[in-house]
Amino acid sequence: MADTVLSSVNLSYKYPQGAKLDFPDIHILKNQHSLLLGDSGKGKTTLLHLLSGLSKPTQGEVQLMGKNLYSLSGSSLDSYRAKNLGFIFQEAHLLKNLSVAENIKLAQSLAKVPVDEHAVMHMLSELQLADKANALPHQLSRGQKQRVAIARALINRPGLLLADEPTASLDDTNTALVLKLLFDTAEKHGATLLIATHDKRIKDKFVHAYQL
């Protein structure tokens, strides 16, 4: 289907320690922002890694933007992921030696997309970070870091934005702010959101949810 962003079938994963997890099939259409809900230890992060090709499942198949991820070889998979997927983690995890602008440009560079200074500054302006372009991560507040992480994830205009517990350690007000920012920015840049979380506060904000 042309509008399908992500789909997975019969995914299961066996950990090196021996435990095995079976995951529900997932089918996400364009702009169908979805939630992966589950308590800690249910395999939310593992499923995100399988869906993004960072880990390989014991069995099953994943289609991202119409392409079977596991049919791609190592470097092709890296390249495909860089162009079609954006990642946001619980912590911003910016590279501390690079400035805000450089952190974003790095995403372009790793995706082998020509570094577009204008696009970077435009993105930073949208996220009210234009004046922080040359700041180092340690000079930013937590919220600013999170916004830089979002900018970094979206700079290559990926079709899918995966977020792993983006609101886990935030209070209600900040949780609402981050969610709004994610929705607004993702929609503006044509990305579909898939958020893995155990945070039941955000369940009501989503129409589509997968329970682990």
Added chain:
Amino acid sequence: MNNLQLVWKNITQQIGSTLLSVLLTAFGVAILCVIYITGDAFEKQLSNNTKNIDLVVGAKGSPLQLILSSLYHVDNPTGNIALADARNLGNNPFIELAVPISLGDNFKGHRLIGTEPSYLELYALKIGEGKIWGKSFEAVIGSNVARKRGLKIGDTFNTAHGLSAEGHVHDEHPFHVVGILDRSNSVVDNLILCNLESVWDVHGIAHGEHNGEHDHATEHEHNHDDHDHATAHNHDEHDHDHAGHAHEDEIVSEKPNDVFVKSIGEDMLAHRGDEVTALLVKYASPAAMGIVPRLVNQSTDMQAASPAIESTRLFSLLGVGLDSLAILAYVIMFIAGLSVFISLYNALKERKYDLAIMRSMGASQTKLFSLVLVEGLVITFIGGIIGLLFGHFGLYLINQQASESADFIEAFRVNSQELFLILAACIIGMLAALIPAIRAYKTSIATILADK
């Protein structure tokens, strides 16, 4: 952002450990650079300075000292030999060319060599400007002497007694520059040449080619500032210190009981006519090699020293020191490699999440591997370049300290083989970075991200 930009950001953020690795590499490379260039320059000098000279004949003593004083001009002579004996030897059919030299004075550290025009033939020297000396107190100077002392044709200068620039100045006998030699890349570039008579005359020594007997008491009255040369003396350059030396005649008259002093006195008493310091010999045929040295050593009171043998001995003596320094340099280079390894290994622990994030953004395993490898390479490359700068500056300082006659190291001339030092440093850097790079290559994104 390319690899180099990323690497540069990394190494400038951990400036302490980077600086340590860079400096260790630099010291190792600098020492090897100094050893290589001085060793090479020394070897070239050995061969340039002994060119065409198969044998040096001089007064008995240390053969190495004879070679050092007569060919390299870095030591005192062993004594004098009779010119008549030297001439006799020169007439031997096994000898093609025999050139007497007489040492004794210097001009600001540049030794004055009394000799004959055949000296130029022996060293294949060419006069670039002017002409060869025609009479006493006309001098032909080496190219470095002209350059460093700003001397040109027609200039005059006064020599100082002995081999030290601080010796008594013979201001009553100025030398005139009549010729300047082309550069020969040998010790001659730092020498001043004149005829034998100039050296004798400047010291008031009676001379006459065919007259071994002459009256020293009446022939020369040569007054130095602090002593009277009314009685001629054997000009024994190697210990001739005008500032406080006692003359041989005085020594003899005081009947000293010291054996060394007595021997000098005996030499003087047994006057042998005109004297020179040494005779530089070129063989007529290779067969002479087995005959002439034995002839000299067994049947005359002179000694024959082979430049080839003594130079080899000298270089092997110096080689021990150079080898020890080289070992030290290798150890430092090894420690530099270790420092790079530890620095990168520890940095990886801190950077493992950065690497995982980069992988999640599309960096390939090879990209992470090359990043770490390039980091090791850049650190040791910078160290290597700084090391070469240190090395050349060290050579410059060594050159400044060296005496004028030993001034043969071109401190700022870059040798193409120095690239091998940089290459060696880079290889060490890459080897040191190999294990950390493999760890980076094997970064398990899922495990690291899951840990967080």
